[in-house]
Amino acid sequence: MVLRILAVAMAGAVALTVALVVTQDTAGAHGSTINPASRNYGCWKRWGNDFQNPNMATQDPMCWQAWQADPNAMWNWNGLYREGVAGDHQGHVPSGQLCSAGQTGGVRYAALDNPGNWQATNVSNNFNVTVHDQALHGADYFLIYVTRQGFNPLTQRLGWSNLELVKETGRYxxxxxxxxxxxxxxGGVSNTIAISAPGRTGRHIVYVIWKASHSDQNYYWCSDVNFPGGGSNPTPTVTPTRTPTPTPTATPTRTPTATPTRTPVPTTPADGPRSCSATYTVTGNWSGGFQADVRVTAGSAAISGWTVTWTFASGQAVSSTWGANITSSGSSVTARNVDYNGSLGAGGSTTFGFVGSQTGSNPVPTLSCAAV
Known part of the structure; x- marks a missing residue:
């Protein structure tokens, strides 16, 4: 009986500890763009009650890769901020990391920087942005940017040069x-700000900076939108196209059911001045499927293109891809660079990935890489 009482007490203490861990960040951070929804707030709204559903991989693939990378980025949708910026936003948030606030909190929000088919809100060229102030901080100002025509969020990471400032507010x-x-x-208050972005068609990003008034606390949010005239908003089932930078920051990935299997397998660079190598990492496993990333690295000389090949040994098959053109013939798979990631400087690298199916074991294949 005494042992049972002790066990119940210990379980209660563990539950309290877990509750404190989950709520700690939420208690200290308070806000997001809610319309058009920021990337992590939108993923939380759509999948927060069902984030382990493997259907997300095909129905909402960019949210899927973000949940896999770090679920806390969605649970803490209101915590995407930096402190001590002193108004120098570009100095503290590098290009390519705008959606993660310069990878604030380490790599927690890093997956938000990945380009691809994030679900987008249809807007007109005159539209409203609604930001939510959960803790009633007020604002010294809001800065609202829209990407310039010609920027493609499906294939490009967001940089400062891609943005045009369309609104600077006063104090709230x-x-x-x-x-x-x-x-x-x-539970807090929301403020709606009228925006005009003439000349835009198709897919764009709305970028919002909120300087809270209670301290030097600065929030950064990316919201995906679709302006008229550039085709309809892509459906969630379209395969995403992600464009890592030549030297992207590695993003840790978590599976919904198990710890990811990370087994990089290096290849032997080809002979000659132009060579490359490739490593293959299984970043997620679930019943009947898996996700994998492949990093391609140039040898001692610059290359203008690459081809990676491998053979699956246990009936695996590729179902959707990003960052490479992948073809299959039986168990043999060939991945070729796309336009934006074929040219690599000496020692430079890029990544591509895919979602695949599996029926049993999922051994890591041996890769070969050929460069041109």
Missing amino acids: APGAGTRETGDPVL
Whole structure:
């Protein structure tokens, strides 16, 4: 009986500890763009109650890779901020890392920087941006940018040169705004800001900076939108196209059911001045499927293109891809660079990935890499 009481007490202590861990970040960070939804707020709204559903991999692939990388980026959708910026946003948030606020908090939000088919909100060229102030901080200002025509968020990481400042607001007093009563998770106040972005068609990113008034706390949010005239908003089932930079920051990946299997297998560079190598990492496993990333690295000389080949040994098959043109013939797979990642400087690298199916074991294949 005594042992049982001790066990119950220990279980309660563990539960309390878990609760404190989950709520710690949320208690200290308070806000997001809610319309058009920021990338992580949108993923949390759509999948927060079902984030282990493997159907997300095909229905909402960019949210899938973000949940795999770090679920805390969605649970803490209101914590995407940096402190101590002193107004120098470009100095503290590098190009290519704008959606993760310069990888604030380590790599927690890094997957938000990946380009691809994020679900986008249809807007007109005159539209509203609604930001939510959950803790009634108020604002010294909001800076709202829209990407320039010609930028492609399906294939490009967001940089400062891709943005045009379309709105700079004045001060909002703490508590100013419309109280949110329909969604108890929000609970604070929202402010709606009118935006005009003429000349845009198709896919774009709205980038919002919120300088909270209570301290030097600065929030950064990427929201994907679709302007008229550039085709309809792509459906969630379209295969994403991600474009890592030549030397991207590695993003840790978590599976919904098990710890990822990471087994890099280096290849032997080809002979000659132009060579490359490739490593293959299984970054997620679930019943009937898996996700893998492949890193291609140039040898001692620059290359203008690459081809990676391998043979699956246990009936695996590729179902959707990004960052490479992949073809299969039986168990043999060939991956060729796409336009934006074929040219690599000496020692430079890029990555591509895919979602695949499996029926049993999922051994890591041996890769060969040929460069031109």
